[in-house]
Amino acid sequence: MTNYSDRRRLNGRHVIVTGAYGGIGRALCKNVRSLGARVTAIDVVSDADDPLWGELEADFISLDVGASAEDVTAAVADVGPVHGLANVAAVESIANFPDFDDEEFARVMNINARGPLYLMQALRPEMEDQASVVNIITMDALVVLKTIEKSSALYAASKAALAMLTRELAAELGPAGIRVNGVAPGLTDTPMTAIMPEERRRWIVDNTALGRIGQPEDIAATTAFLLSPAARFITGQIVPVDGGLGTAIYGPPELAV
Numbered sequence: 001m002t003n004y005s006d007r008r009r010l011n012g013r014h015v016i017v018t019g020a021y022g023g024i025g026r027a028l029c030k031n032v033r034s035l036g037a038r039v040t041a042i043d044v045v046s047d048a049d050d051p052l053w054g055e056l057e058a059d060f061i062s063l064d065v066g067a068s069a070e071d072v073t074a075a076v077a078d079v080g081p082v083h084g085l086a087n088v089a090a091v092e093s094i095a096n097f098p099d100f101d102d103e104e105f106a107r108v109m110n111i112n113a114r115g116p117l118y119l120m121q122a123l124r125p126e127m128e129d130q131a132s133v134v135n136i137i138t139m140d141a142l143v144v145l146k147t148i149e150k151s152s153a154l155y156a157a158s159k160a161a162l163a164m165l166t167r168e169l170a171a172e173l174g175p176a177g178i179r180v181n182g183v184a185p186g187l188t189d190t191p192m193t194a195i196m197p198e199e200r201r202r203w204i205v206d207n208t209a210l211g212r213i214g215q216p217e218d219i220a221a222t223t224a225f226l227l228s229p230a231a232r233f234i235t236g237q238i239v240p241v242d243g244g245l246g247t248a249i250y251g252p253p254e255l256a257v
């Protein structure tokens with residue numbers, strides 16, 4: 001008889017998580033470790049002596065994923081066989097339209113889109129049949145949430161590039177039995193969003209069917225599922241994990257009839 005819960009497990013599998021120091025990356029390391037995976041964590045802000053990696057039972061590689069192809073390849077040269085890669089690391093843009101410049105464009109694109117591409121390239125020789133890649137996108141790449149002066153344009157464009165890389169590479173790697181999917185979180189409670197103005201947070205919650213913002217574990221759970229053999233027939237998809245953001249457009253009470 002098929003044991004469905006076994007397919008959710010990651011025993012004997014090696015999963016690499018970038019952005020592992022942050023909110024979603026950290027939750028994902030915990031989740032996949034609890035499912036039995038060996039975890040290699042990557043981030044730019046930590047070092048191997050950080051006690052966090054012992055707590056998470058993860059090996060650690062210090063890497064700026066926005067670095068050159070040569071540096072990215074060198075950093076992961078010795079990781080051995082890989083069954084899962086979660087590209088979680090990303091940055092928001094610190095500039096607003098019309099003040100984007102070459103430096104800011106390159107910084108955001110290199111970390112958010114080029115980095116995942118270079119990691120997929122560097123790790124491809126180590127990816128076994130049934131390996132799974134999950135790229136963390138954002139709902140901002142799929143729909144424009146225009147509520148404040150700050151521009152999401154460059155961040156959203158970098159993630160839209162990653163979304164299309166996800167679909168293209170799913171088609172290229174499918175014949176080798178390698179799956180590539182994306183997860184598109186809605187607003188999630190992490191250091192990245194801690195400074196968001198309360199009015200914007202409230203507006204998003206008010207337009208979310210489940211009436212709350214996401215927790216890092218919510219995003220980690222779907223990502224871990226896509227990394228597991230239970231998702232073995234899913235590839236090329238971008239899965240929204242947003243509590244039903246925009247499922248309905250809620251009007252003010254005075255419009256009710």
Ligand SMILES: NC(=O)c1ccc[n+]([C@@H]2O[C@H](COP(=O)([O-])OP(=O)(O)OC[C@H]3O[C@@H](n4cnc5c(N)ncnc54)[C@H](O)[C@@H]3O)[C@@H](O)[C@H]2O)c1
Pocket residue numbers: 018019020021022023024025042043044045063064065066087088089090091111136137138139184185186187188189190191192193
């Ligand atoms: N929090 C949200 O509301 C939300 C919504 C949609 C999508 N996302 C996406 O989820 C992912 C995780 O975001 P988070 O909210 O956990 O943010 P976070 O800021 O808590 O974590 C991001 C991590 O990436 C690391 N990082 C940044 N630049 C790096 C680089 N050049 N090289 C290596 N590591 C680098 C940071 O050090 C940090 O640990 C990101 O891809 C983000 O775009 C987040």
